[in-house]
Amino acid sequence: MTSPLLPTYARAELSFEKGEGPWLYGRDGERYLDFGAGIAVNALGHAHPHLVQALTEQATKVWHTSNLFQIPEGERLAKRLVENTFADVVFFSNSGAEANEAAIKMARKYHAAKGHPERFRIVTFEGAFHGRTLATIAAGGQAKYLEGFGPKVEGFDQVPVDDLKALKAVIGPETAALMIEPIQGEGGVRTVSNAFMRELRSLCDEHGLLLIFDEIQTGVGRTGKLFAYESTGVTPDIMSVAKGIGGGFPMGACLATADAAKGMTVGTHGTTFGGNPLAMAVGNAVLDVILAPGFLKEVERKGLLLKQRLAELKDRHPSVIADVRGQGLMMGLRTVVPNTEFVTAARAEKLLLIGAGDNVVRLLPPLIVGDADISDAVNRIDAACLAIEAEQKAHAQQGAVQ
């Protein structure tokens, strides 16, 4: 069967008709434990009653008015984000890439408004992922995403994470900002050390640069903090957010200090859909749950439990799992076998996981996941490892016979 969809995705032969909490019900009649959460998006799982209510209630009132008018739900969500972060102002977008576009434009405009339009270059880090627009593929710097799309957007310099010498060498009179994910998501759940984060902050302060954190994947409770920067001891000037913030409703946000945002005056940036009442109603509902007393502490506790159980699996299956990494409910397993094979083996056990760079498999369960669900997932991974080992053994025997 040929699909009329542009074939830019190698989709699994699987679709779902409904979801509930961490469970997805496939059209194949099977029930799947969802430890991918739509790539860290369904922060509160599927069909969370509070989100369903917020969305349906707003849907009966008003869907869209445009940013030519006041949007009280958006004012409220921005106020709550500001109250709970370093930021003073918020711009709402529809996606992560657009949140990063806003961040990039803001950093450039900051210097232009200060009389330094020549300061437009942004330093990014190897293994980064910042989105698929023309500017964000240039920021991410991955050849496979850049190839064939014409000249790379000018103004991005890339250095390896933790390479202070290379970083210092690349900062010049045209540099405007440094941009980094506190934990690389697509790159393979790779945590940037707090020591390196502190170096970034002090380099920014020393050279008058802005520090941009891409918290599109790490934000909104994923790591056990509302935002991952809170556990780094370092505060950015600009931060992009998306994925979990809408709990499955498409939305993003660019947060900034008043100083970093001072170039962004009337008319300098815009969006038709960003911050519309439907998105804002859901965003507020997501925060109602995540900011409730004790919720993030629970994420932290469950993250530690999951990590501990995964470490046991690694010890049990050294020919399958090489490394356990991550923070909170953003976990990665670097696998010995190809990570795609591991994801497929887990899916055979009705557990949904997601691949990443560095031959890593990501576990990104909804933050509402229960201890029993974690045990369930661990048992399914155990079974998947056993199946892979059985195959390894069969292969070895075949080799011995030949």
Ligand SMILES: *Cc1c(COP(=O)(O)O)cnc(C)c1O
């Ligand atoms: C997913 C992601 C993006 C891109 O978000 P989209 O909504 O797909 O545009 C950017 N940065 C990071 C860190 C991400 O995980």
